[in-house]
Amino acid sequence: MSAGLKRKDPNQEVHEFDPNTNRKLRNWFVREKRDLPFRKNRTPYSTWVSEIMLQQTRVAAMLPLYEKFMNRFPNPVDLAAAEEEEVFRYWQGLGYYSRAKNLLAGVRKLVNEFDGEFPKTLDETLSLPGIGPYTARAILSISYNLPFAVLDGNAKRVLSRLVMFRESGPKADSTLQKIADSFLNQDFPGDHNEAVMELGARICIPKPLCTQCPLQTDCIAYQNGVQESIPETEKKKKEIPLNIRFYVLKGKQGILLIRYPERRFFKTIYSLPFSFEGQNPYEPDPVLHWDLSASDLGIKFKHTITHHKIQGFVSEIQLDTKVEKEILENFRKIRPSIETKYCEWKDLETEFPSSIARKIKQAFSKQEVILPGLEAKTSSSKRKSK
Ligand code: SF4
Incomplete structure (x- = not known):
């Protein structure tokens, strides 16, 4: 003793x-x-x-x-x-x-x-x-x-x-x-x-x-x-690999951001809409299952949220007024709690305050992809249809 x-x-x-x-x-x-x-x-x-x-x-x-x-x-x-x-x-x-x-x-x-x-x-x-x-x-x-x-x-x-x-x-x-x-x-x-x-x-x-x-x-x-x-180590939570696709939806007022508390990530902040791809252990979120022909911008980035090892992808689509209205109505029907707002591309990191926004922008600039209608001409050769 x-x-x-x-x-x-x-x-x-x-x-x-x-x-x-x-x-x-x-x-x-x-x-x-x-x-x-x-x-x-x-x-x-x-x-x-x-x-x-x-x-x-x-x-x-x-x-x-x-x-x-x-x-x-x-x-x-x-x-x-x-x-x-x-x-x-x-x-x-x-x-x-x-x-x-x-x-x-x-x-x-x-x-x-x-x-x-x-x-x-x-x-x-x-x-x-x-x-x-x-x-x-x-x-x-x-x-x-x-x-x-x-x-x-x-x-x-x-x-x-x-x-x-x-x-x-x-x-x-x-x-x-x-x-x-x-x-x-x-x-x-x-x-x-x-x-x-x-x-x-x-x-x-x-x-x-x-x-x-x-x-x-x-x-x-x-x-x-x-x-x-000492102390005995607790079992570490198993890592979960996740593929997440973020969507740059461009309406007349800018890029659409959404927020609702029922989702798995970004419950309290506005973010680009996103959906899980491939195998994952979570129930699909109906908000994120829409039928849009978005273009894959061909960029990838890595990110970690708690024990989730994320591989991120980005798609974009220019919304016409009719499609935009339908999407917003659909969002609100499925999740009445959903909040939406718009931002300009240059403000993405402040309006979607996560390092993911920065990674997306960095990936864009590395690949020299320029979003149509936002900065200058389209770099369409880098896109493939999703
Ligand atoms: S460092 Fe920790 S384990 Fe080592 S003597 Fe100090 S209290 Fe004990």
Whole structure:
């Protein structure tokens, strides 16, 4: 048993940590913490934005976007007053637009129902859209120094190794939360939470750098030489290859973009209409099954969405007024929730705020395909009928 940790219960439901372990961890954090822009002014709002952006996005990728976002929306009132479309534009590059949508809904509720003052209780914080237990605990501890221990992927790995707790997955979470609660430094809960997560991000990584770890003498997994096998790895979701065709439908007002929440991808943002091709595990979406003789533009690009490995293709068609009317009526009949709008080719990346739009444009320019009626003359030799 480590000098820094006492286990009272063989099932590891209750843990008692030596205060020295906390002290060593906080000293390491104060000395070694990264100088990150979102650590400069820890208001609940700035912590909220940074925590939401960091979900599924790496720090290095998120930083420039965070700074741009905070310059444009420096406080909850500014964000609450913004149009969703503009917020999505500032979210471009982060993906998972439902996060931006929920953040906006949460901030609007904060302004309308809490007078813009971030609550100080867990229940009230959890009542804000888009804030789950992790984010609520992170905001309350980091910005108000309230005693709530957080549990993200990094914290789970550190805690599991410290106490040699092998289980992982959702079933292990309630035990891990108890371990996190008993490890919490009650005097500095914000620093403590950030320290645990930072240790997990930089030192206690999947192949841990134990020789650099301030908690080496407190860590039971290390003492037993089993740190690399803890926590047990969950089975990775199987990769799904998907062929997706995007359609550039050109009407009189520009390129048609659509949005509806029932579809598999881009539930919250406008996108080019798309359909799956070939074998795939999903039910066909009736909205995307129309009978159009679109032209394949002969370009391909690769993209990944969660565990989907996508091969993208692009077709285009010039719509006459009658066909356009029929398509729109058909869309609305099948999906009453559908929203449509038009954009110009040059604005595709801002109106369809996904890196897919950029990839499509890059593929176009590489192949020197010029869309008819949009920029200049048609490069028809590159097309074949689909
Ligand atoms: S000693 Fe190694 S396994 Fe244990 S907490 Fe430190 S880095 Fe992680």
